[in-house]
Amino acid sequence: MRSLSLTIAAATTILLATLSTVHAQDGTPTGITNTAPSTYSCDPKVCLPPACMCASLKPPGGLDPKTVPQFVTITCDDSIQADLFVTAQKLLAAAKNPNGCPARGTFFVSIQYTNFALVDQWYAAGNEVADHTWTHVGTPPAAEISACKEALNAYGGIPRGKIQGFRAPFLNYTLGTLQEIAQQGFIYDSSATAVIDDANWPYTLDNGLANDCWSPGLCTAGALKLPGVWEIPMHSVVDDTQIPQLMDVYLAGTSANVTSWYNTNWQRHYNGNRAPFGIYVHPTHMTNYVGLPDASGYLNTMTSIIATLASNPDVWFVTNQQLLAWMKNPVPASQLASQSYMQCNQPVIAKEICNGLDDTKQGVIDKNLTNQCTFNTSDFQTCFNCPATEPTAANPVPASNVAVGSPNYRYPLPDTCDSIWWDPIGDNCLCNSSTCAYKDVSQPITKNGTTNGTTNGTTNGNGNSTSNSNGKASGASQIVNTVGMTIAAVLGALAIVSL
Numbered sequence: 001m002r003s004l005s006l007t008i009a010a011a012t013t014i015l016l017a018t019l020s021t022v023h024a025q026d027g028t029p030t031g032i033t034n035t036a037p038s039t040y041s042c043d044p045k046v047c048l049p050p051a052c053m054c055a056s057l058k059p060p061g062g063l064d065p066k067t068v069p070q071f072v073t074i075t076c077d078d079s080i081q082a083d084l085f086v087t088a089q090k091l092l093a094a095a096k097n098p099n100g101c102p103a104r105g106t107f108f109v110s111i112q113y114t115n116f117a118l119v120d121q122w123y124a125a126g127n128e129v130a131d132h133t134w135t136h137v138g139t140p141p142a143a144e145i146s147a148c149k150e151a152l153n154a155y156g157g158i159p160r161g162k163i164q165g166f167r168a169p170f171l172n173y174t175l176g177t178l179q180e181i182a183q184q185g186f187i188y189d190s191s192a193t194a195v196i197d198d199a200n201w202p203y204t205l206d207n208g209l210a211n212d213c214w215s216p217g218l219c220t221a222g223a224l225k226l227p228g229v230w231e232i233p234m235h236s237v238v239d240d241t242q243i244p245q246l247m248d249v250y251l252a253g254t255s256a257n258v259t260s261w262y263n264t265n266w267q268r269h270y271n272g273n274r275a276p277f278g279i280y281v282h283p284t285h286m287t288n289y290v291g292l293p294d295a296s297g298y299l300n301t302m303t304s305i306i307a308t309l310a311s312n313p314d315v316w317f318v319t320n321q322q323l324l325a326w327m328k329n330p331v332p333a334s335q336l337a338s339q340s341y342m343q344c345n346q347p348v349i350a351k352e353i354c355n356g357l358d359d360t361k362q363g364v365i366d367k368n369l370t371n372q373c374t375f376n377t378s379d380f381q382t383c384f385n386c387p388a389t390e391p392t393a394a395n396p397v398p399a400s401n402v403a404v405g406s407p408n409y410r411y412p413l414p415d416t417c418d419s420i421w422w423d424p425i426g427d428n429c430l431c432n433s434s435t436c437a438y439k440d441v442s443q444p445i446t447k448n449g450t451t452n453g454t455t456n457g458t459t460n461g462n463g464n465s466t467s468n469s470n471g472k473a474s475g476a477s478q479i480v481n482t483v484g485m486t487i488a489a490v491l492g493a494l495a496i497v498s499l
Helices: 002-019 082-093 116-124 142-154 175-183 255-270 296-310 320-328 471-482 487-497
Strands: 070-077 105-109 128-131 203-205 226-231 277-281 315-317 371-374 379-382 445-447 450-452
Touching: 070 082, 070 296, 070 320, 082 105, 082 116, 082 296, 105 116, 116 128, 116 142, 116 379, 128 142, 128 320, 142 175, 175 226, 255 277, 255 296, 277 296, 296 315
Parallel strands: 070 105, 070 277, 070 315, 105 128
Antiparallel strands: 203 226, 371 379, 445 450
């Protein structure tokens, strides 16, 4: 533990030295510039919703901004670990939706250091799980993206069709990366920055990118055309010196500064076009670790800001998937509560199954039901089988460590059941009505030209797997991976941390 503390302290020293020049925690050392492409062109008479949506500053469906819901998206990046999970939960607990349902959030998960039992719990609570690659590498190869999706499905129990979103590590999206996620069947990307005059509502990439064309060739006319793939722009917070802040705004000033910046930008959205308002965080910065400065102030600042936003009428805290569901069929705020995707009903199950929920209200989720998977450099919990060998990006789902049909075997999630109803021990879907019926018709996960998918009640020879390093290493690894640093600084820090 002493060496770990020293490693974290060393990484922190590097970060603090770098933060003096960082304005936006997105990998850009000098702040975000507004680079809306002049080449973007979209004909709304040809690009017809819901399949196609032009980028626009105006709400969809011709609705008056005063009548539309003010959506707030709280997104968290990187691994899901015990302490970080609690931090994310505290953020959401600061608000409640007008229909009485809890605030929902989206977690862009990178696999290293993730505990899959917590992925299951996050999803079962009604939140969204999205792809952030396996090792949080810049300009990720195809395997980094697909392996993350495979692990979330196999070990977190997230239905393939519910893993719809992607965010590029360091927000380092490129033409190739966006083309890759389209090929792998993702529904949306949320990596591009919006400031003020390009603060668009979500739109499809049928006609290319309308935001933040920083990458060479990305917005060359005709280069990017991805029909049906959505971009959910990340709306920055412009500070009092007119510098846009994006991720982890709470690191850029005092609590009073940050609160003031959020309030000013909130008024621009809420009293303007009501474009979705984003709060983008890395929970590691708001979580306390032994030997590091107290981070409680950051968390308290953000929960206070969220509570203030929630006190306004017609404010809804939603996942990115919920936001897109509304975009495809926009309704006034007065009708939002009745939409099926805004409900919050928990399954009624007579026995405790391993599904991320406290089914029998014993006060413990999945009591004594999760498997502990331990390897030389990683360990995690899962409701499914442990792999026989440690998962990697190259082999994310190794063969199971138990034989099919043996007493300890866990049955993988089939395509005909949502995981909140699936009993992996009893090999049974406990949904018996049309209200909870589910059929996954998403594109199968493909890797190296082969298809990996689960089938009803049997494995495909892969069993289940996932990867994760010991959650105890979270402080150093996550801080290095998530702060707004130049790529060179990141690589230098990674060398010290020896990930």
